[in-house]
Amino acid sequence: MIKKLFTLISFLWACQAAYAQNPQAFWLQFKKLYNADQYTTMYDLLAPSFKAQMSLKEHTAFFKNNIKQGAGKMNSAVLLQYGDEGNTFLLSFEKMQLEVLLVLDQKDKVLGWMWQPYKAIKTPTISIRYDNPLKTKTDSTIDQEARRYIAQYPKARLSFAIVSPAKTDYYYYAADELPDAQSVYELGSITKTYIGWLVARAVTEGKLDLATDIRQYLKGPYKNLERNGRPILIKHLLNHSSGLPRLPEDYMSFIKDNYNPYESYSNEDLLKSLQKSKLSAAPGTQSVYSNYGYGILGYLLEQVYQQPLEQLLNHKLQSVLQLDSITFKPTPPLIQGYDEGMEPVPAWTFKAMAGAGALKTTLKATAAFLQQQINEQDKAIKLSHTVIDPHIQPLIAYAWQVAPFKKQADTLIWHNGMTGGFSSFYGFFTQQKTGLVILSNVAQPTDAYANEILKSLQEQ
């Protein structure tokens, strides 16, 4: 009923003058007169051209019978938006809110106005749930970066950890359901740092030598796995300098499912690919980031320990570092991942390429592993931070990227990861002994956000 009454009064003049001079003063005066029932004085707020269209009687009837009866006394007016035709105001009355498009002339007289019930604009503002004490500068930076990420990627359920030698702080952000310390994420290529640690472990246990030709563990001659007389050594797989490509040359022909590219590629396939691979450069001379190389390292570790990689990793994590178990399998409570366009996608499964990115685990477990990196108490962990070859850029240790961080006399040791539906970052400062973990269930990189948080950590 009310809606029908409050329709367009006059709008024909809207285009003539779009310059409201002093709308706040206008509404103050309007309010005073309207609340005092001085409709006749109010009529003088209208411009002559408007008066010619609307008699005092019509004017009075509209405000007295419709607005006053329906909405009651006026409380306030706030500007909702500027417009080419006029400015829109939100008027609050005792009983309801009304929206008024107002056009004033240069003397602040009403050329036209349109009254209608206020329809709250369906703004796509997401209310973000979070778990963050918001006390320190780092807390605030995490808050800011989490909100920035979720605003762009609304499906994201973000987990953060700030890790120091004796303490870890956890933070969670999401537009809908908050993740927690037990939510499982795919870590993607962060897996490589776990493999790096296993290799370091094998070295400290005397089971592997970084200078060993990898062909010692492969059955067959593999004449192709050398160049200029230089064979691929285990260390070349660690710092991506083997000369092998990013993926086996025949790899794409194994991808049957656009959403699960590693599921079918087996150890047998890997050994066959290795017979045909060509090295792009002599081993130990150039860095080419290679999932292939880490697939091979996983295979080599299985040969050395005569155990499946997942089992071996779990065994070592639990017995050496007293850490929780991890998994390579997409089992609950793995949370739903989303691709770059916010579509839900299935988790990735792995066979031979597990070493490149199969790991699935929680924020708590990832932070605990990072804490051990910071503390460097395990010999193998300390060893795994050693740069393999300082002459090859970027500097790479046992999978870890080693980077001097800006002007500070500190070094950031880090890795990131991405799968079809997840992305991740973790790293720590060797001098300051603080670290950061970011886990996201959206395949959009978190590196830029991590960088902001790392900067604030350094300033703290």
Next chain:
Amino acid sequence: MQNSIKVERARKDITQEALAQAVGVSRQTIISVESGKYIPSTILALKIARFFHTNVETIFTLDPKD
């Protein structure tokens, strides 16, 4: 490794630039992938295949000489 990205682009009248934007990489990356100089990451390969509504193995096939 050979691939049919160029053919697929021609079929759908898509420029390298448009494909690059759609899958979130530089045009230079698309050029390198098309010419076979650069083996894309699995994620990029998946994005390209999905962009053309086909499978990775359809787009990226082995050179029979390899």
